[in-house]
Amino acid sequence: MSGTATGPAGWPIAGTGVVNSVGAGTAEVFAALCAGRGAPAVVRSFGTGALRTRHAFEITDPPQRPAAWLCRAVAEALAGAALPEDLSEVPVLVGTGLRDLRGAERNWLAGRSGPPDPHFGRALLDRFGACDTHTFAGACSASLYALALAADLLATGRAETVVVAGVDTITASMYALLDRVQPGAPREVRPFDRRSAGQLLGDGAAAVVLRRPGHGPARAVLRSVGLHCDAGHATAPDPAGLVAAQREAHERAGIKAGEVGLVHAQGTGALLNDRAEARALAEVFGRGGGPLIAAVEGMTGHTSGGSGLLSTVLATECLRTGRVPPVVGLREPIEEAEGLRFSTGDRADGAGLTIAQVNSFGFGGVHAVAVLGKAA
Numbered sequence: 001m002s003g004t005a006t007g008p009a010g011w012p013i014a015g016t017g018v019v020n021s022v023g024a025g026t027a028e029v030f031a032a033l034c035a036g037r038g039a040p041a042v043v044r045s046f047g048t049g050a051l052r053t054r055h056a057f058e059i060t061d062p063p064q065r066p067a068a069w070l071c072r073a074v075a076e077a078l079a080g081a082a083l084p085e086d087l088s089e090v091p092v093l094v095g096t097g098l099r100d101l102r103g104a105e106r107n108w109l110a111g112r113s114g115p116p117d118p119h120f121g122r123a124l125l126d127r128f129g130a131c132d133t134h135t136f137a138g139a140c141s142a143s144l145y146a147l148a149l150a151a152d153l154l155a156t157g158r159a160e161t162v163v164v165a166g167v168d169t170i171t172a173s174m175y176a177l178l179d180r181v182q183p184g185a186p187r188e189v190r191p192f193d194r195r196s197a198g199q200l201l202g203d204g205a206a207a208v209v210l211r212r213p214g215h216g217p218a219r220a221v222l223r224s225v226g227l228h229c230d231a232g233h234a235t236a237p238d239p240a241g242l243v244a245a246q247r248e249a250h251e252r253a254g255i256k257a258g259e260v261g262l263v264h265a266q267g268t269g270a271l272l273n274d275r276a277e278a279r280a281l282a283e284v285f286g287r288g289g290g291p292l293i294a295a296v297e298g299m300t301g302h303t304s305g306g307s308g309l310l311s312t313v314l315a316t317e318c319l320r321t322g323r324v325p326p327v328v329g330l331r332e333p334i335e336e337a338e339g340l341r342f343s344t345g346d347r348a349d350g351a352g353l354t355i356a357q358v359n360s361f362g363f364g365g366v367h368a369v370a371v372l373g374k375a376a
Contacts, residue, residue, distance in 0.1 A: 010253075010373050011154050012218030014161075014211045015080030016313040017073035020204030020300055021057040025076060030317045033325035036345060038299025040188060040200050045102070046172040052185035053178070056170050057202030057301030066100055067123035069205035070167040074128065077163065081209040082216060087130035091159050093150050094120055094135045095143030095166045097305030102171045120167070130163075139362030140266070142166065142305035143206070144370055147312065148225035150210045160212050166306030167205040175201060182270070189302075190329035191267030191295040192274045192337040199268040202301025206309040208316075218375040220316040223355070224252035230365035237273055241365045242280035246357070249369035255355060257284050260291045260371070262318055262356040264311035267295025267327070268302045271334070277359065278336035287339025291357070292350065294318070294343045298329035308360030312370055315356040319374040324350040 018029045022038040032038060040055040048054050059069065074092070078085055099119060107113065119135035136142050136149075143166025150162035179185070184197030210222060226249030230241035250257055263285075265277055285291055296314060303310055318324050326345030333340070343349055358370040 009213065010221030010223040011151055012211050012213060012215070012375070013208050013220045013222060013316055014216060014218055015077040015209040016219060016316055017076030017080070017207040018310060018313050019059065019069040019072050020303065020310065021059055021202055022300060024072065026313060026317065030314060033296055033299055033314065034323045034345060036299070036326050036328050040301060045170065051176060051179040055187050056175065056200050058170060059203040065103060066167045066169045066205065067120050069203070070094065070120055070165055071123055071127045073205040073207040074163055074165055077207040077209045083209065085128050087124070087128040087163060090130070090161050090163055091153060092124055092130045092133045092163045092165065093146040094133065095146035095305050095309065096135060096137055097139055097142055097168050098171055098174060099135065099137055101173065102169045105172050138305065139364065139366055140304055141308055141360040141362035141366050141368040143309035144225060144358065144360040144368035145227065147222070147309065147370060148227055148368060151222060151225060154210065154212050160215065162210045163207060164210055164309065165205065165207040166309035168304035168306045169203050170201045186269065188329055189269040189298045190331070191269050191298055191327055192278060192333050193330050194332045194334050196269045196271055196274070199270045199297070200301045202303045204300065204303035204306050204310060206306055206313050208309065208312060220319045220375050221373045223371040223373045224249050226252055226369045228367045232365045235363055237276040237361050238365060239276045239279040239283070241367055242277060242361055243283050245367040245369045246280065246284045249357065249371045253371040255371065260355050260357050261353045262292045262294060262315065262324060262350065264315050264356065264358045265293050265295045266307065266359050266361055267297055269297060269329070273361070275334055275336045277361065278334060278340065281340060282336065290341060292324055292343050293327070293340050294324050295327045296325050298327065308358060308368060311358045312372065315358050315372050318350055319353055319356055319372060322350040322353060323347065
């Protein structure tokens with residue numbers, strides 16, 4: 001499976017919003033990441049006494065639930081787009097990996113049944129009057145799949161404006177599962193690094209307002225989203241599928257690989273995944289002289305289904321400002337990543353950026369790659 005429609009010049013990204021362990025607000029989070037700030041802490045939301053791993057990237061101030069983070073990110077994106085908080089006639093598409101599974105866990109521990117609202121529809125209705133909401137639970141690439149569907153709604157004339165969001169929270173069950181399958185007990189995330197002990201999860205929400213051209217200024221433009229599902233393995237990514245998703249995105253954006261100046265890689269710190277992504281990047285772009293590679297999960301953790309949209313917001317800011325966050329935690333690249341040009345956060349690295357790419361790869365070979373262009 002592959003595809004998504006795009007306009008000839010792309011769809012304007014009119015506003016953005018972010019909430020994660022680093023901070024709240026696009027400007028605050030982007031500035032912190034460019035400065036290399038953001039680190040895991042000991043988990044506070046649930047007990048880890050029976051586990052090897054103790055750390056994660058939690059939102060603890062204030063300790064809210066994902067629906068609240070989602071609403072805060074959407075509100076910021078609407079304000080940035082100079083739109084009122086009235087979504088009664090605007091579709092809202094939410095990508096997530098686990099929905100509010102943490103709420104279900106809390107209810108179970110308290111002797112209650114079921115999650116508070118698994119698809120976030122009630123929270124969006126109460127806050128924004130949103131009555132056309134859809135939640136897509138599609139593993140780590142969920143929010144970029146939602147972004148692709150939003151582009152399709154614009155392309156077919158079904159909507160003039162679409163709000164796209166991604167949200168996920170750390171859950172006790174997923175955290176314990178990851179602890180069992182990883183080779184070590186990481187205290188930090190080290191993307192593409194030989195000595196990485198694995199990935200750590202993170203809380204977060206991100207949102208963008210996508211509009212048809214002619215509705216005001218844009219922060220960046222969405223050129224395309226390439227979708228690909230190879231169903232090759234339940235968890236292990238196939239580099240061929242990652243290559244196919246990137247090339248699909250380039251073809252739909254009408255660009256060649258050499259025109260991409262920046263790639264926001266997924267870079268989770270899981271060696272199997274990082275090796276596959278590095279191989280795919282090397283095949284698509286070559287080694288040496290290719291695009292600058294960013295990977296922020298050393299500062300944010302893996303925010304699961306919301307991670308792709310978080311990177312989309314960050315790529316938008318990179319195109320606007322010419323700044324690119326460093327790859328924190330990378331000290332000795334894995335063999336597959338040798339020759340790739342990783343960001344150090346140097347102000348000169350992002351100068352002249354016009355096209356950025358965002359990678360988001362999910363379980364079951366469900367992959368999505370977005371291409372963004374600098375706003376005119």
